[in-house]
Amino acid sequence: MSKDKQVPLYERFALELEGQIRAGTFPVGGRLPALRESSVQRKLSMTTVLQAYRLLEMRGIIEARPQSGYYVKFKPKSQALEEEQPQSHGDPTPVSIDDLSMQLIKDTHNRHFAQFGAAFPDPDLLPTSRLNRILAELAREGRFALDTSVYPEGADELRVQVAQRAFSYGCTIKPDEVVITAGCSEALSICLQAICAPGDLVAIESPTYFGILPALEALRLKALEIPTRAGVGLSLDALRFAVENHPVRAVIAMTNFNNPLGSCMSDEAKRELVAMLEERDIPLIEDDIYGELYFSDRRPSVAKSFEKKGGVLLCSSFSKDISPGYRIGWVAPGRYFGAVQRLKMALNNGTSVLPQMTIARYLESGGYDIHLRKIRRAYAQKVMQMSESIEASFPAGTRISEPLGGYVIWVQLPGGIDSMRLYREAVAASITIAPGYIFSPTHRFQDYVRLNAAVWSQRTEKDLARLGEIVHRLLLRG
Numbered sequence: 001m002s003k004d005k006q007v008p009l010y011e012r013f014a015l016e017l018e019g020q021i022r023a024g025t026f027p028v029g030g031r032l033p034a035l036r037e038s039s040v041q042r043k044l045s046m047t048t049v050l051q052a053y054r055l056l057e058m059r060g061i062i063e064a065r066p067q068s069g070y071y072v073k074f075k076p077k078s079q080a081l082e083e084e085q086p087q088s089h090g091d092p093t094p095v096s097i098d099d100l101s102m103q104l105i106k107d108t109h110n111r112h113f114a115q116f117g118a119a120f121p122d123p124d125l126l127p128t129s130r131l132n133r134i135l136a137e138l139a140r141e142g143r144f145a146l147d148t149s150v151y152p153e154g155a156d157e158l159r160v161q162v163a164q165r166a167f168s169y170g171c172t173i174k175p176d177e178v179v180i181t182a183g184c185s186e187a188l189s190i191c192l193q194a195i196c197a198p199g200d201l202v203a204i205e206s207p208t209y210f211g212i213l214p215a216l217e218a219l220r221l222k223a224l225e226i227p228t229r230a231g232v233g234l235s236l237d238a239l240r241f242a243v244e245n246h247p248v249r250a251v252i253a254m255t256n257f258n259n260p261l262g263s264c265m266s267d268e269a270k271r272e273l274v275a276m277l278e279e280r281d282i283p284l285i286e287d288d289i290y291g292e293l294y295f296s297d298r299r300p301s302v303a304k305s306f307e308k309k310g311g312v313l314l315c316s317s318f319s320k321d322i323s324p325g326y327r328i329g330w331v332a333p334g335r336y337f338g339a340v341q342r343l344k345m346a347l348n349n350g351t352s353v354l355p356q357m358t359i360a361r362y363l364e365s366g367g368y369d370i371h372l373r374k375i376r377r378a379y380a381q382k383v384m385q386m387s388e389s390i391e392a393s394f395p396a397g398t399r400i401s402e403p404l405g406g407y408v409i410w411v412q413l414p415g416g417i418d419s420m421r422l423y424r425e426a427v428a429a430s431i432t433i434a435p436g437y438i439f440s441p442t443h444r445f446q447d448y449v450r451l452n453a454a455v456w457s458q459r460t461e462k463d464l465a466r467l468g469e470i471v472h473r474l475l476l477r478g
């Protein structure tokens with residue numbers, strides 16, 4: 001499938017407009033063609049044009065002025081990461097993680113470090129005081145149920161909320177098809193166990209969220225890396241080649257906002273992905289943890305909503321938007337429900353009840369949508385501001401992703417600088433970063449780093465400038 005078919009029309013038009021802004025056709029401060037004008041000239045519907053303008057507005061590139069139109073606010077300068085991800089998927093590899101990921105997690109506990117490494121949300125953008133109030137309320141009620149209602153599949157109140165939420169983004173799941181887990185990590189790991197036996201081959205995105213690699217290693221599974229691109233996500237052509245030539249037992253994909261790329265698969269691509277895998281009876285473990293943190297005006301769909309055979313295991317959690325510390329996640333495992341439920345029982349008999357009930361009551365009591373609107377806007381701004389700062393303080397030749405959601409930025413260092421060298425020097429200067437190595441079992445992203453924009457603020461701007469100086473130094477040293 002060509003890239004064009006995978007990208008929705010409004011995103012293509014937005015990309016084209018952005019290219020024109022980058023090229024100076026529309027200078028900063030200048031007015032963009034009126035909506036109707038663009039619609040007529042480009043033969044696009046008014047809705048498509050409006051969606052494209054809103055997408056650029058969310059990304060801080062243009063702004064709407066009342067009764068006047070849309071104006072260019074910011075000219076993106078960097079060479080964006082687009083088609084440059086590696087194209088070959090390589091061979092199946094046993095997964096073996098060194099201590100680097102563990103070290104990264106350790107660094108996050110050091111309060112004296114500037115934390116650009118781990119992908120934690122901004123603590124100021126979590127509804128902590130409301131959660132505290134609900135927690136106290138539940139404790140005061142002293143409900144018997146809190147102590148006794150431990151079920152492997154989780155509290156019914158929360159399962160209902162998860163099903164209602166899924167319905168709102170076009171995915172029909174019944175409450176009794178949901179299993180509550182200890183974060184999304186446990187959901188992903190249980191899904192792998194439910195499907196695979198040691199030695200099996202799992203197709204993963206490349207680059208991928210490094211947290212799934214220890215799970216693959218612990219279960220003695222092999223990984224096959226499928227190229228994944230900034231913008232459109234998992235390459236379906238490469239995946240087709242992989243499933244035609246290798247005994248792929250399962251696929252894991254972040255269909256919405258791959259961590260670290262921030263890419264998003266279109267509806268068409270998701271539909272095609274599901275059809276390709278259903279035809280071969282290969283289950284898809286879909287990680288949708290960032291799905292709610294979109295920058296456009298529409299919640300992206302999930303691949304699960306296109307399935308017909310119960311082979312998509314949809315995983316997510318409340319770690320990015322409500323509380324990472326509560327460790328509450330969930331999975332809708334389709335036809336693997338029984339296997340997942342038994343594994344959950346074998347592992348820990350069910351997730352802690354108090355945090356489950358607190359989140360259930362938070363969701364029941366309304367206000368979640370308002371909270372989400374606020375944090376989406378905040379993260380879109382932070383990503384934009386941090387991107388600008390990277391451009392200002394890193395050497396020419398640095399290339400950065402343009403995430404469509406989430407809050408991490410993927411940066412390719414200039415001159416092939418080794419991200420491990422940068423990591424070491426940054427830690428010596430009390431700054432953490434996530435080196436590209438850990439995003440692939442074959443360590444292929446050596447000259448990349450992932451930076452967490454959730455922590456972006458005026459205070460951290462200085463730390464980023466210091467990081468930029470280190471990159472300049474490494475470039476000079478060669």
Ligand SMILES: Cc1ncc(COP(=O)(O)O)c(C=O)c1O
Nearest residue numbers: 119183184185209259289317319
């Ligand atoms: C893509 C992705 N999946 C899963 C997780 C793990 O989520 P949780 O903290 O809910 O276990 C993370 C955390 O960073 C993530 O980025």
